[in-house]
Amino acid sequence: MSTSTADHGSWRRSLAPRAAGVVYAFIALVAILTITSAAQGRPSYLSSVNLSNILDQSALIAILAIFMTVVLISGNFDLSVASTAALAGTVALKTIDSYGPVVALLAALVTGALVGLINAVLVQKLGVNAFIVTLGTLTAVRGVVQAILDGQSITATDTTLLDIATARWTLPIAAAIVIGVLLVAGAVLLIRRGSSIMSTAGLWFAGLALILLAVFRPLMLTQTAPVWIMLVLAVLAALVLRFTVVGRNLYAVGGNPEAARLSGIDVDRYKMVAFVLNGTVAAMVGVLYAGRFNSVDPTVLTGGELTVIAAAVLGGTSLFGGSGYVAKSVVGTLILFTLSNGFNVLNIGSNYQNVVQGTVLVAAASLYTATSKRERSRFRLALRRNKGSGGEPPAASTTENKELVRH
């Protein structure tokens, strides 16, 4: 078997802009901000405080981006997450003083799951376009929040949620080193079982980073609870997507639903579970968000869904389904928040912030589309070459059909 050429190919593929672009972009962005702030004589951009700050600001949106990626992989689309989070936060704060934190949390999660279920049934069972359905739930659920709050913001007296959302948890240095070593060991194991070095880059990177932080920046091992929750969920989701039958089937369902269905996969169930999961997680994010100040107002998280989708798209997740990585979506979120953080640190003023964020998003999407177009035309060429011997003139490429059907 010619493993050497295969490895060579996968090396090049993983390093190509399409595969790793978001990581390059993030590194470049941080480098630019570091150099600029150093040149202006400001405090180090890479200080533990500032980095922890960025992480804390992006944690909740990153959690949403992780599960948005799951929905996008399944071939659907969910605009309702921010409204769902707002509703769940409202439900939690409304119930916590009378029924206690456990009931409040459960009520919030059930609310989120229900919104997800409504989306799932309308999209998957009734066949309404996901964009329309979730645009509807986005509006209607926000309406429910406004109706409940009636223009007021509410505050709870029970501070359990506040305590959780603002807690700072510290990972002991020893534990960090052990986990780091385990991650690297896992990567080595995978390579020995035939994976290429680059396909395990995430594991290498995470493991080494953890060890380095433990040794050189122990302060970074103390983070707020949302950051830790985000990291745990990201790792869990990544592991499930990459290493389990469920994950594989999810990619198949998004990549070619008809082929997946005819291969005996319950396409509807996968797509519906993705929606329900997304709603539930959005509810959890809503509770954490409400817990930050122990209060919610009717406009909480308005427009958050667009940031979440932007983060997933920055991470290279396809809006047509079947491809995407949660780790890259998290990096995408970090880029968006690093940008706004950079504007603050450099004191540029927030007027241009949206212009830059929008430009970055469109530039990233253009880059992805341009690179994958080249792949598509190569595919079309191959198709033409073998069609010729069949005696039929080349038909239009199937790729085009797929896109026409999708939107």
Added chain:
Amino acid sequence: MVTSPVLAVRDVEKTYASGTRALRGVSMRVLPGTVHGLIGANGAGKSTLIKILSGWQQATAGTVEWKGDPVDWSHPGQALEAGMAAVHQHTPLVDAMTVVENVFLGRRETKRWDAAARRADLLALCERVGYELDPAELVSELSVGARQMVAILQALARNPDVVLLDEPTAALSPAEREVLFRSVRRLRDTGTTFVYTSHFLDEVMALTDHLTVLRDGLVVVDSPTADVTVESLVTAIVGKRLARMESSAPAARSLGQPVLSVRELSSAGRFGPVDLTIHEGEVVGLAGLLGSGRTELLEAIYRADPACTGEVRVDDRAVRQSPRAAVKAGLALVPEDRARQGFVRDWEIWRNISLPYLSGMSWRRLLPRAAREKALAQQAVDDLGIVCGSTESAVGELSGGNAQKVVFAKWVYGPARVLLLDEPSAGVDVGAKADILQLVRRLADDGRGVLMVSSEFEELLTACDRILVIRRGEIVADLRVADTDLHEVTALASGLKEGQPA
């Protein structure tokens, strides 16, 4: 009396960029006021000729003459201007618009849309054709047959001298066919000329005045329909050399237990109640033409048609109504449109192959073992002769035949008891075709049952033990390969001969 032809083709040749010679010197004269049948098997060059006539493609050599003058149309608009309208099998209509808007789509004679006048024009046209339609109805509400009539009306609304009808009846019910035939005859009698292609030879015999039969890019018959017999027509289409297969048909094999039995399976408007049984080790062919309901039947057996009724049993256990249950029960489907239904384009060969039985080769049915999947893929590549860089190649990059082998490989190493194959060798080159047919034989010899659809009946005669002929949604004959030949199968499938229901 000599009438000059309205449309004539002289020594037209067409060679595609790939080197395929689709037409090798075809001549044809279409006289005004006739229905001219153009027939031939798949790949005989019919579609190419029609594309050249309607201006979609240009001939490599030879001339097309329109009313005596040579023309060189380079796009369909020119043919339309000249007075030749083509109705293709799937004429695109705008679903969200009404009948009258569709019929006069893209007309620029008047700037203003005069609704009353257009409506009157349409009603007059309907009157002339002898077909009634509500001009204000939305096209999306119409039946398939009525849509086809709208497409034909769209062509006729330009008052063409010649109308090309390409397989107009493939999707029509018998009643709708009658309406169409009546209209065609009526218009012919008022001077319109038709060029008519169809797979259904009974239609061709009943409707046309003159026949041109193509085979392998050459004209093999060119004579008035009245002078042609059914026998000579079939021979002309399939060719003498193929009329009888060399006796490669296998000797009677001992068959095992029934592995698949289908009772009273039907789906409204697609196919009638169907009963069939397949035994272990048996390869059964399902011979049918485009639109005969063959694909629909296969999908219903695979429980992928939620609207169908009836029973499907594998190893005498009923299979519930979902492809998931079908896979669990031991059914496997190799679909016709493999790019859309068969594989995930961006996935590597190994991930595609392991998809249907992934949990079976996973640790505790939960964690796939990539090493095992890759070993399986390597075995498939070696066994089936899949030409590829490595098992890491994306299936979308493979040639049609190799991609088809990957779709096969998804099922052959699993526990499937019955394989349902829909056009397994379509778009596959000759070498790969032979490989695939051999593979089918081998799979059956291992004790599986195989039900295989193909529109190339020679292929069925080579690979199968038994052939079921399906026409217009009904199984019209159950033939042992040893007792039949290409003539009979072609005649039954195209409606020239009535069979005994199986």
